[in-house]
Amino acid sequence: MSYQFVDIETTSYCNAKCPFCNRTNMAFKPKNLDIEVIKKLPFNEISVTLLLGNKGDAIFYPKLFELIEWIRANAKTWIQIHTNASFHNEFWWIHLAQLLNGQGAIIYALDGLEDTHKLHRIGTDFNKIVKNITAFNKVGGKSICQFLKFKHNEHQVDAIKELVRFMGSEKFWIRKSREYNSILQRPDGAKTRHEMSKENTEIKCVFLSKPSFYLTVDGEIRPCCFMADDDYKGNFKQHFYEDIHNLQHLIAYKRDPNSINLRDNSFSDIMNSRYYKHIKTNYKKLFRCNQKCKATFEDIVDEELL
Numbered sequence: 001m002s003y004q005f006v007d008i009e010t011t012s013y014c015n016a017k018c019p020f021c022n023r024t025n026m027a028f029k030p031k032n033l034d035i036e037v038i039k040k041l042p043f044n045e046i047s048v049t050l051l052l053g054n055k056g057d058a059i060f061y062p063k064l065f066e067l068i069e070w071i072r073a074n075a076k077t078w079i080q081i082h083t084n085a086s087f088h089n090e091f092w093w094i095h096l097a098q099l100l101n102g103q104g105a106i107i108y109a110l111d112g113l114e115d116t117h118k119l120h121r122i123g124t125d126f127n128k129i130v131k132n133i134t135a136f137n138k139v140g141g142k143s144i145c146q147f148l149k150f151k152h153n154e155h156q157v158d159a160i161k162e163l164v165r166f167m168g169s170e171k172f173w174i175r176k177s178r179e180y181n182s183i184l185q186r187p188d189g190a191k192t193r194h195e196m197s198k199e200n201t202e203i204k205c206v207f208l209s210k211p212s213f214y215l216t217v218d219g220e221i222r223p224c225c226f227m228a229d230d231d232y233k234g235n236f237k238q239h240f241y242e243d244i245h246n247l248q249h250l251i252a253y254k255r256d257p258n259s260i261n262l263r264d265n266s267f268s269d270i271m272n273s274r275y276y277k278h279i280k281t282n283y284k285k286l287f288r289c290n291q292k293c294k295a296t297f298e299d300i301v302d303e304e305l306l
Contacts, residue, residue, distance in 0.1 A: 001271075003046045004210035007225060008038060009053030009217040010067070013060035016084050017122040020179045023055035030056070033217045035063045035070075037262050041215065043075035052082040054225050056217065059083050068099045079104030082146075086124035090135035097141030105142040107173075108133055110160060112153035120148060120177075120184055130167060137168030144171040151185035165306045174302045193295045200294035203284055213271075219263040221270045223279055226292040248278040249286075 013030045014023060043049065049071065051058035058064060058081050068079060079100060085093075085108040096106075111117050114126040137143055145164040147157070161172050178193060180186040191199075206212055207223040214222045222228035252259065252274040260270050270276065283289045 001045060001211065003042075003212055004206075005048035005050055005212045006041060006046050007050040007052050007212070007214045008041075009033065009056060009215060009228075010038070010051055010058050010061040010064070011053070011056035012217050014055065014057040014084070015060070015087055016057070016124050018120055019122070019181070019184060020177065021055070028055070031217055032061060032063075033215070033219065034263070035067055037219045038067060038215070039070065040262050040267060042267055043071055043077050046075070046077045049077045049079050050082065051079065052225075053217065054228060057083050057087070059085070059087050065095070065099060068096075068104075072099070072101070072103070076103075080107065081105075082107045084109050084121060084124045085129045085132050086121075088132065090131055093132045093136040093141075094139050097136045097139045100141065102140060102142065105144060105170075106133075106136065107144045107146050109146050109148070110164065111148045111150070112156050113159060113163075116153040116156060119152060120150065130163070133169065134167045143167075143169045144173060145169050146173045146175055148175050148177050149187050149190065150177065150180070151187050154187045161304070161306065170306060172304045172306055174304070176300045193292065193300055196295035196299055197290070197292060198294075203289050203293050204296050205283055205289065205293055208280065208283065215262065219261045220257075221260050221262055221267070223276070224293075227279075227288055248282075249275045252278065 011030070011032045012023065012028065013032070014021075017024050051061075051064075061067070071077060071079060081096075081104070083106055085106070108129065109121055109124075110126070110129060111120045117126045117129075118124070133143055133145075145160070145167075147153075147160055149157070157174065164172055176190050176192060177184065177186075180190075180192070212224070214224050214228050216222060216228045220228065258264055259273050260275055262270065279286070
């Protein structure tokens with residue numbers, strides 16, 4: 001079996017307080033994933049390794065360099081790190097570029113110029129990001145800038161693209177936000193993933209169409225990030241009623257949560273578990289799948305080469 005990608009939540013530590021992020025709107029104790037658990041993944045069967053996650057930023061993972069060195073020594077998977085880039089100094093970022101050695105990239109966030117970036121990426125430093133990414137790119141690092149478009153920053157798109165081009169990045173993503181509010185207002189015509197999912201009729205499941213999976217900071221193997229967030233795992237009663245006729249995967253998990261944890265099970269055993277078998281067969285009927293996945297990456301992101 002080969003997999004298009006794995007998304008690994010190496011840590012739940014982060015310095016940002018973005019208003020719509022999972023970590024901003026709940027109480028939890030940050031933690032790091034045991035590197036020995038990560039090493040149990042079949043990296044030789046995985047095309048792309050994403051270091052993304054639901055709550056943390058991989059640049060806060062204390063064993064990030066060790067992990068990259070281990071993956072590089074044992075597999076050929078592409079490594080893609082999603083980050084706010086507002087931590088560590090320029091020398092750290094230069095070393096990161098050297099470790100990736102052209103076989104990986106970072107996706108970093110700039111949501112406007114200095115005056116507007118801080119409105120959404122609360123707790124991050126615009127100038128520090130520019131310095132870090134410029135240093136990373138100058139020694140051969142590959143990077144993509146992700147720009148979340150709001151009413152307050154849409155007039156800066158061209159200026160940001162010019163800055164990002166000067167910094168040495170290769171691509172520019174204009175992305176729709178997951179939510180909007182009175183401060184972070186919706187630009188004209190923008191729709192969230194939820195809104196697009198309500199309008200569309202077909203579920204476009206990446207987990208099945210491009211075989212992939214998600215490793216949580218707790219060590220659980222989940223089909224995707226949407227079935228791994230704390231709302232889904234914790235709000236059992238809501239999903240029980242929503243999926244009243246399709247409960248096998250929820251029941252299997254509640255009876256034995258450890259059955260999908262890589263700490264104590266092999267990867268192949270988890271993929272052949274009752275939990276996974278039911279989701280593969282019944283995903284079109286599941287509330288979570290209908291709620292989240294009738295919109296694709298291409299629906300919410302416009303990509304431009306620089």
